[in-house]
Amino acid sequence: MKRMSWFNTVSLTLGFAFLYVPMLILVIYSFNESKLVTVWAGFSTKWYGELMQNEAFLSAAWVTIKVAVISSTIATVLGTMAAYVLVRGGRFMGRTLFSGMIYAPLVMPEVITGLSLLLLFIGIGLDRGVLTIVLAHTTFSMCYVSVVVSSRLVTFDRSLEEAALDLGCSPSEAFRLVTLPIIAPAVISGWLLAFTLSLDDLVIASFTSGPAATTLPIKIYSAVRLGVSPEINALSTLMIAIVTIGVLTASLVNKRQIVRQQREEKEAGRN
Amino acid sequence: MMRRFTLIAIPYLWLLALFLVPFVIVFKISLSDVALARPPYTPHFDWATGIWAFLSELDFENFVFLTQDDLYWKAYLSSLKIAAISTLLTLLVGYPMAYAMARAPQEWRATLMMLVILPFWTSFLIRVYAWMGILSNEGFLNQFLLWTGVISEPLTILNTNTAVYIGIVYTYLPFMILPIYAALERLDESLIEAAEDLGCSRLSAFWLVTIPLSKTGIIAGCFLVFIPVLGEFVIPSLLGGSDTLMIGKVLWEEFFSNRDWPVASAVAVVLLLLLIIPIVLFQRNQQKQQEAEQ
Numbered sequence: 001m002k003r004m005s006w007f008n009t010v011s012l013t014l015g016f017a018f019l020y021v022p023m024l025i026l027v028i029y030s031f032n033e034s035k036l037v038t039v040w041a042g043f044s045t046k047w048y049g050e051l052m053q054n055e056a057f058l059s060a061a062w063v064t065i066k067v068a069v070i071s072s073t074i075a076t077v078l079g080t081m082a083a084y085v086l087v088r089g090g091r092f093m094g095r096t097l098f099s100g101m102i103y104a105p106l107v108m109p110e111v112i113t114g115l116s117l118l119l120l121f122i123g124i125g126l127d128r129g130v131l132t133i134v135l136a137h138t139t140f141s142m143c144y145v146s147v148v149v150s151s152r153l154v155t156f157d158r159s160l161e162e163a164a165l166d167l168g169c170s171p172s173e174a175f176r177l178v179t180l181p182i183i184a185p186a187v188i189s190g191w192l193l194a195f196t197l198s199l200d201d202l203v204i205a206s207f208t209s210g211p212a213a214t215t216l217p218i219k220i221y222s223a224v225r226l227g228v229s230p231e232i233n234a235l236s237t238l239m240i241a242i243v244t245i246g247v248l249t250a251s252l253v254n255k256r257q258i259v260r261q262q263r264e265e266k267e268a269g270r271n
Numbered sequence: 272m273m274r275r276f277t278l279i280a281i282p283y284l285w286l287l288a289l290f291l292v293p294f295v296i297v298f299k300i301s302l303s304d305v306a307l308a309r310p311p312y313t314p315h316f317d318w319a320t321g322i323w324a325f326l327s328e329l330d331f332e333n334f335v336f337l338t339q340d341d342l343y344w345k346a347y348l349s350s351l352k353i354a355a356i357s358t359l360l361t362l363l364v365g366y367p368m369a370y371a372m373a374r375a376p377q378e379w380r381a382t383l384m385m386l387v388i389l390p391f392w393t394s395f396l397i398r399v400y401a402w403m404g405i406l407s408n409e410g411f412l413n414q415f416l417l418w419t420g421v422i423s424e425p426l427t428i429l430n431t432n433t434a435v436y437i438g439i440v441y442t443y444l445p446f447m448i449l450p451i452y453a454a455l456e457r458l459d460e461s462l463i464e465a466a467e468d469l470g471c472s473r474l475s476a477f478w479l480v481t482i483p484l485s486k487t488g489i490i491a492g493c494f495l496v497f498i499p500v501l502g503e504f505v506i507p508s509l510l511g512g513s514d515t516l517m518i519g520k521v522l523w524e525e526f527f528s529n530r531d532w533p534v535a536s537a538v539a540v541v542l543l544l545l546l547i548i549p550i551v552l553f554q555r556n557q558q559k560q561q562e563a564e565q
Contacts, residue, residue, distance in 0.1 A: 008371035015368035109502020116293035
């Protein structure tokens, strides 16, 4: 392998510094003793203690997690169904409209999605709260799930399903016993994507939430508008830590699975 | 047969009810008048009065209003300008990174890829917030520059358009890197060697071979940045100043502060019309790429 040129080394170093230094500074300053975020006054974990006592943040975090779990689960079911219909459904009336409705939310500005859903909820007299946020999040994240799952379904060897049907499986058995295990990794990454999208969303949640339910991003946004605060730094650090651990674990598990699969294939080849 | 029908019907009806119908409502309200009632617009659709009475009350007043008040013109134009400039800046930062990643030793690539994707999983809001502490007057950047003696007075960066550009490049960088990296990784290096053997300098080989062959990646990356930035709200509202005009922010304020729902809806409709052209172009580019792969 050729050594990397100095130009490439420099651009990677600078680029990754640009991506990671801001977050690093955020994390470092969350351990700052001083209330002033820009003056270093010694190491302390007091902002984490204060965060744990902040009822408003804790209850918002609970609402956020609840919304994310429910909406990503429904979105995964609906998105997988939609992907299956798009890839395997053949022709049916209104198919173009259907695929348009799957792809459009991916490029729709959040302010428009939020505004339109809010107008719908008010139009039908639905009180804004956890339910409306769940409905809104499910709708946009099912489209992401469907794109992820359908990209796996496209590359899937269809003769496997046909073999199962020939061997006496009913279509639902063939789906459960053959299709689902094969597309499972895509379904899981779809769920994870939907989950993080829901955790992250500020704009759509702001439109569709009511006084009864506030999510963490809404809470963070209203605190942050007033300026930088060490408590938010502490909260951000916790969130960054959770995501980092989650992504690293997922990729390690994934890597091990690929290695195992390759070994199995090699052994199968030998026999 | 019944099973197939329900399989299609459930996601279909969900999207109809929660995606298409809300749009029709936005469109309808954009043609209505403001009222001091709740909900604050008129007319409401009423089956009793019938569809003709309802239609006769609709008009294009709000759209006319948008053309008369130059706030909206300026906001649309300035969103286009900010989106175009920041897309170009993201390309300038992202291309060298994608290029270096594609040229990195094979065993590093997965890790580098992971390092690009990781920020994408962390909260958008937090990544924007991180820059508030860096760019403010007594922030990290100013402290650093004062310490090194490059400047003697702190620079005002936060709450200006510069801060918005930095924030956009920072948060949208992965969207630019990934498609360009995908295009560059597939590139056959012997083509560049051939160009150099035939007398091209390294720079002109890059210009004449590498850039054209990564064109689809560049175009895809640019659209993936340009389209969402056009309707961006969080970055201009946290990093921008009062003079940073972006249409997403205007829509938000029209809705939450002025409570003028019909005008907010009209702003949304125009923003959508503005987005149709880049979306169609993006779709074409993707289709061309797929056909080329087959």
